[in-house]
Amino acid sequence: MRRSPWIPIFVLLAIGLYFAPREGGRAIDFNLNLNPLPQLESSLKLPADVETLFKKSRPATIRVEQVGNDGSQSIGTGFFIDSKGTFLTAYHVIEDGGHVNVTTLSGMRFTANVVGFDVARDIAVLKANVRGTVPFLPVARNEPALRSPILAIGNSHEQFLQPRLGRVLQYDARAYKFDFPQGTVMTSAPLAPGDSGGPIINTAGEAVGVVSYIQLANSDLTPLANSDDVQTVASFAVPVTRDDEIFNAVLNGEKRDVPVMGVTESNHAELYDVEGAVIGNVTPSGPADRAGLRAERFLPRRDAGGELTRRFSADVIVAVNGERVRDFNDMAFKIRSQRIGDTVTLTVMREGKQIDVAVKLAARKALEN
The missing domain is CATH 2.30.42.10 (PDZ domain)
Structure with a gap:
């Protein structure tokens, strides 16, 4: 008797449903991303207080993937700012259009939609299509003090949500290229491509900035938009605070072009x-x-x-x-x-x-x- 060809198909469907996401959200809809999930890696050796801050903050950070209409793909970082899946990232991470997908620390994947952005400031607010609640980072009321320690979390060097430590070096930094954000916070955190859009976190566990670009050893600036290995001299983040006018405008859906x-x-x-x-x-x-x-x-x-x-x-x-x-x-x-x-x-x-x-x-x- 000939075996029915539908049996293995039903088996595969059953396996797929069993392993389907249960945290909620649409698992990438039809803009399928066939890249494997990033592997969790052991973190750097951190001081005890920083390790505690990292473990507390890491679940609120995400890997952001943009799949362009031409099939191109870019990877950056973002972080939830409320329990409903609203997150912040750098505008240049998602500016090319197409589909945006995010991956959480637990390995869940969701599609996301743009809420608002400010091109000159290089920030964007998106909403991940989650059900239920997600961990998030509160946005600080004030900027961090000069020389204070900060923690960044990002996805550079093909790592997944790893810590980068540094200190605040300067406020109101001016980029010498017209298409880079002005008035940023300069830090010593050793950031690299893949970290764009990630959080700068103060010692209280609050987000105080969004990673935007870096200065290389040859003094060039780069918006962290490629995968080349780099030697970072300084990194720059767009400051965000709860009372910031532009941040709140973008959060409320404004889309500010240049x-x-x-x-x-x-x-x-x-x-x-x-x-x-x-x-x-x-x-x-x-x-x-x-x-x-x-x-x-x-x-x-x-x-x-x-x-x-x-x-x-x-x-x-x-x-x-x-x-x-x-x-x-x-x-x-x-x-x-x-x-x-x-x-x-x-x-x-x-x-x-x-x-x-x-x-x-x-x-x-x-x-x-």
Whole structure:
């Protein structure tokens, strides 16, 4: 007698149901992530008081996985801030869209949805689709004291929710790149890619910051968005406190983008003998394009021997609202200080002539859609 092919199928289904998550939530819906669960590792040798703080705080932290619409995947960290599954992470961890999944210390996996974000501040609030309650970290009322010890928990170096210790080195740190958050807390915690979005925890077990970026040994800044091994000189976290206006706005669902005009920097800026922001590309139908700014192009010319060659030609922004611009980074800082919908007046050098161009700024996401 021929054996029914449905028997092994039913057996597999039964096994699957037996091991299905019971903590609640939708186990990743149909945006399946076939990566194995991260393995728990023994923690570093910690002082007794820090070990206690780590064991108490660790269940409230999570691994955050974003699966992009193109199939790409990034891994960061986050932490629950209430018992219903609301969590904080860095905006750059989830900014590419697609599906967001989280993994808890107990190995449970849930999908998550974006509640609010602030791009300039590099923070995002999401809600994991849990049932029941989850452990969480209370958000502090005040920033930690200078030189005070802090604990970070993250997922760098292919580890799972491991401790990183450090101290507060500086308040109100200024990043020298326009697309990094300003006014951060500098710490000595040895963070690396995978730790982004994780908590900075004070000795009372409260979250006082969200990990954002690091400074490498060669002085470069990186938003912890790759898996390369790094040597960290300093790490930077966005401060969060219960009474912070931006944190509460994002928690209540505001989605704060940054103003842009739709230009990128030329790769040949050093060839132009002028101080200012040399424009490389202009986004089609974006604010700069509609205002008449020109992308970099090649123009024909004849050299001294009469041979026909080409030269670069680009619009160079030398002032924003009358304020001089040193380079593209300086120009972008000035644009980000405006609001979406504002109209700025650019002073532009074009083929040796100075012109004024009015540009109405748009939200960054509007240009990407």
